[in-house]
Amino acid sequence: MIDLDANATTPLLDEVLDAMLPWLRDGYANPSGSYRTAKLARKAIDEARARVAALIGADPEEVAFTGGGTESVNTALVSLDKLAGEGAAFVSAIEHSAVIRCAEHLGRETRRLPVDRGGRLDLAALRENLQDAAFISLMMANNETGVIQPLAETAAAAKERGIPVHSDAVQAVGKIPVDVRALGVDLLSLSAHKFHGPKGVGALYIRRGLRFEPLIRGGGQEGGRRSGTENTAGIVGLGAAAEAARRDLAETAERLGKLRDRLEFNLLETVEGVTVNGDRAHRLPNTSHLSFAGCDAAGLLILMDEAGVACSAGSACMSGKQQPSHVQLAMGIPPETARTSLRLSLSKRTSEDDIDRAADHLRRAVEKLRRVQGPGVGPVVVYTP
Numbered sequence: 001m002i003d004l005d006a007n008a009t010t011p012l013l014d015e016v017l018d019a020m021l022p023w024l025r026d027g028y029a030n031p032s033g034s035y036r037t038a039k040l041a042r043k044a045i046d047e048a049r050a051r052v053a054a055l056i057g058a059d060p061e062e063v064a065f066t067g068g069g070t071e072s073v074n075t076a077l078v079s080l081d082k083l084a085g086e087g088a089a090f091v092s093a094i095e096h097s098a099v100i101r102c103a104e105h106l107g108r109e110t111r112r113l114p115v116d117r118g119g120r121l122d123l124a125a126l127r128e129n130l131q132d133a134a135f136i137s138l139m140m141a142n143n144e145t146g147v148i149q150p151l152a153e154t155a156a157a158a159k160e161r162g163i164p165v166h167s168d169a170v171q172a173v174g175k176i177p178v179d180v181r182a183l184g185v186d187l188l189s190l191s192a193h194k195f196h197g198p199k200g201v202g203a204l205y206i207r208r209g210l211r212f213e214p215l216i217r218g219g220g221q222e223g224g225r226r227s228g229t230e231n232t233a234g235i236v237g238l239g240a241a242a243e244a245a246r247r248d249l250a251e252t253a254e255r256l257g258k259l260r261d262r263l264e265f266n267l268l269e270t271v272e273g274v275t276v277n278g279d280r281a282h283r284l285p286n287t288s289h290l291s292f293a294g295c296d297a298a299g300l301l302i303l304m305d306e307a308g309v310a311c312s313a314g315s316a317c318m319s320g321k322q323q324p325s326h327v328q329l330a331m332g333i334p335p336e337t338a339r340t341s342l343r344l345s346l347s348k349r350t351s352e353d354d355i356d357r358a359a360d361h362l363r364r365a366v367e368k369l370r371r372v373q374g375p376g377v378g379p380v381v382v383y384t385p
């Protein structure tokens with residue numbers, strides 16, 4: 001299988017698996033214990049914390065481990081909701097469902113801020129309405145389009161009014177530089193499996209001095225910020241993935257950016273009616289979001305799967321659903337075009353050969369769909385093999 005669905009998840013790096021294995025086998029002691037093996041587990045967790053902190057420019061004490069990105073986001077929003085004063089929860093219209101669904105559940109007004117045609121937050125709209133905000137949650141990079149958001153500008157505007165800011169940086173961390181101090185955010189969520197770490201483990205950055213209430217209460221682990229016996233192997237895996245990401249960040253970003261551009265160039269050259277969506281000047285290097293005029297994405301996905309290529313229409317959680325994604329609609333992409341869009345996303349494992357073969361398969365899939373429908377790139381057709 002050629003895997004071009006890295007924004008859904010990524011494979012473990014060998015070095016990550018190697019780091020985790022001892023903690024799955026013999027290093028099973030509860031890190032809260034007072035004996036030697038427990039202390040070793042505690043030490044491994046603290047090392048992982050330092051590695052994650054180094055990746056995002058935080059101090060280790062500002063990092064709490066969670067059971068993944070969704071839990072990290074929920075923890076942040078629930079804490080903000082409990083401690084913030086009156087006002088609305090401001091989120092961008094293109095947030096992941098982890099943010100949108102959680103915000104809508106809080107019981108206060110949720111205001112979805114518009115984005116421009118390129119998929120970036122409309123800063124003017126934010127500034128005009130800021131007096132109504134209790135807190136803000138703005139993703140750092142979008143999972144579908146890869147478009148990087150004006151997070152530092154948002155945080156700076158919010159700070160003037162004392163409004164706290166959370167960022168869902170699940171798609172950004174490990175792919176582009178993330179520095180919580182330079183960004184000026186109060187809370188930031190990340191998830192290991194998006195950058196070659198294990199699933200079910202993530203972290204929440206909590207700025208020192210920020211008032212915070214835990215979502216999960218119990219034995220008081222993670223300094224009381226997230227109770228529950230620590231997932232030592234998972235946390236060590238996250239730490240190893242963070243270390244590898246930090247070490248290779250610039251090189252990987254450059255390599256993947258070139259591969260992504262090669263893929264787009266190839267498709268734009270050889271296939272009629274291809275559109276690259278999203279602000280090309282502000283994109284994750286690994287993500288390409290494309291529309292193929294007249295080709296239903298569901299049909300393309302079937303043909304690509306048959307050809308041995310994994311990719312996605314919209315975000316992973318939307319695959320299989322025929323509704324155009326809220327992200328594309330918010331960008332003003334018409335529903336009929338939105339239904340023709342694919343997301344192709346690359347990881348450290350992606351090779352040039354993968355890219356060239358995938359582009360070839362995609363060209364043939366588009367041609368086949370259009371043959372079924374007849375010449376030209378007319379209305380949307382749903383292909384059933």
Ligand SMILES: Cc1ncc(COP(=O)(O)O)c(C=O)c1O
Pocket residue numbers: 007008068069070071073096098139141142143168170171191192193200202316
């Ligand atoms: C932007 C974004 N936020 C949050 C999540 C959820 O992370 P997790 O799968 O670790 O719960 C995802 C995963 O798809 C994501 O892309």
